[in-house]
Amino acid sequence: QYTSFVLVTCSATLTTCFRSSLLPPPLRLRTRLPQIIIIGVRKGGTRALIEMLSLHSSVAAAQNEVHFFDWESHYQKGIPWYLSQMPYAYPDQLTVEKTPAYFTSGKVPKRIYDMNPDIKLLLILRDPTERVLSDYTQVFYNRLQKHKRYQPIEYVLVKDGDINLGYKALNRSLYYVHMQNWLQYFPMDSIHVVDGDELIRDPLPEMKRVERFLKLAPQINASNFYFNKTKGFYCLRDHGKERCLHDSKGRAHPHVAPAILQKLYKFFHEPNQKFFQMVGRTFNWK
Ligand SMILES: *[C@@H]1O[C@H](CO)[C@@H](O)[C@H](O)[C@H]1NC(C)=O
Ligand SMILES: *[C@@H]1O[C@H](CO)[C@@H](O)[C@H](O)[C@H]1NC(C)=O
Ligand SMILES: *[C@@H]1O[C@H](CO)[C@@H](O)[C@H](O)[C@H]1NC(C)=O
Numbered sequence: 198q199y200t201s202f203v204l205v206t207c208s209a210t211l212t213t214c215f216r217s218s219l220l221p222p223p224l225r226l227r228t229r230l231p232q233i234i235i236i237g238v239r240k241g242g243t244r245a246l247i248e249m250l251s252l253h254s255s256v257a258a259a260q261n262e263v264h265f266f267d268w269e270s271h272y273q274k275g276i277p278w279y280l281s282q283m284p285y286a287y288p289d290q291l292t293v294e295k296t297p298a299y300f301t302s303g304k305v306p307k308r309i310y311d312m313n314p315d316i317k318l319l320l321i322l323r324d325p326t327e328r329v330l331s332d333y334t335q336v337f338y339n340r341l342q343k344h345k346r347y348q349p350i351e352y353v354l355v356k357d358g359d360i361n362l363g364y365k366a367l368n369r370s371l372y373y374v375h376m377q378n379w380l381q382y383f384p385m386d387s388i389h390v391v392d393g394d395e396l397i398r399d400p401l402p403e404m405k406r407v408e409r410f411l412k413l414a415p416q417i418n419a420s421n422f423y424f425n426k427t428k429g430f431y432c433l434r435d436h437g438k439e440r441c442l443h444d445s446k447g448r449a450h451p452h453v454a455p456a457i458l459q460k461l462y463k464f465f466h467e468p469n470q471k472f473f474q475m476v477g478r479t480f481n482w483k
Contacts (some may be wrong), residue, residue, distance in 0.1 A: 225285040233293040233317045237300025240331040241321040241392035247295045252421050255284035259294035267302040301375050310382040322480040323393035325370035326461045330450040333365035350451050360464045373472040
C-alpha cells in the first residue's frame with residue numbers, strides 16, 4: 198500500500214519524488230486547489246516563471262496548462278475535475294497552475310473570483326512589441342511543422358499601410374484592455390506583475406519579488422541559476438540537478454522591417470501608458 202503511494206508521487210517531478218521517498222507516506226495529496234494562478238500572458242515567460250517558482254520547497258506546480266476557466270468543456274466538469282488536475286502537494290505547500298490564455302479571456306476573472314476571491318495572481322508581461330513577434334513566431338513554427346502555409350509577418354501586421362487591428366496577437370498585447378477586466382474583480386494587492394524581460398535577463402531579483410508577494414520564506418538564491426553561454430539564457434539548478442528550458446523558448450524572431458517596428462512601437466505607446474497608470478508602475482518598454 199505504501200509502495201504504491203510512493204510510485205504515484207514519483208510520477209510528478211524528480212525533485213518531489215526524491216523528497217517524498219525520504220518521508221513516510223502518505224503525505225502528498227491531491228487535495229489543494231491552487232492558491233496561486235499564473236494567468237498569462239501568452240509568450241510572456243509563463244513557463245520560465247512556473248519552473249522558477251517550483252524551485253521553492255513550499256510550492257507544488259501543475260505540469261500542464263489546465264485551461265479550466267477558459268475552455269467551456271473543462272469548466273463544465275466542475276471544481277472536482279479542476280482539483281484532479283492539481284499536483285500532489287504536502288499540506289504546507291501552495292499549489293500553482295499556469296494557463297497563459299486566462300489573461301485575455303474576458304469570462305475568466307469572474308470565474309476565478311467565484312472559486313476564491315483571495316487567490317494570488319501572477320501576471321508576467323514583456324515588451325508588447327516583442328510579445329507580438331514572439332506570438333507570430335510560435336504560430337509560424339507550428340504551421341511549418343504541420344507543413345501548412347503561413348503568411349510573412351509584414352502581411353499580418355500591416356493592412357493598407359496601417360497597423361492591422363484585426364490581428365489577434367496585437368490585441369493580446371493591449372495589456373490595459375485585459376487588465377480592466379481583472380481589476381473589476383481583484384484589487385492590485387492580489388495581482389503581481391512580473392517583468393518578463395527582466396526575468397530572462399536576470400531572474401533572481403524578479404523571483405525575490407515574487408517570493409515576497411506570495412509571502413514565501415526567502416529561499417530562492419543565486420545558486421539556483423547559472424548562465425548558459427551557448428543558449429544565452431539562464432538555466433536552473435534544483436537540488437544539484439541542472440535543467441534548461443525547452444529550446445523553443447529562446448527562438449530567434451523573424452526579421453521585421455525597421456519602419457514596421459517603428460509603427461508598432463508607436464502603436465503601443467499610448468496603450469502602454471494606460472497600463473502603467475492602471476497598475477501604478479512603469480516598465481522599460483520601447
Ligand atoms: C481586443 O480584445 C478585446 C477583448 O477580447 C475586445 O473587447 C476588443 O474589442 C478588441 N480590440 C480590438 C481593437 O480588436
Ligand atoms: C542557496 O540555497 C541552497 C538551498 O536552499 C543552500 O544550500 C545554499 O547554501 C544557498 N546558497 C547561498 C549562497 O545562500
Ligand atoms: C547549455 O546549452 C546548450 C545548448 O542548448 C546545451 O546543449 C547544454 O547542455 C547546456 N549546458 C548546460 C550546462 O546547461
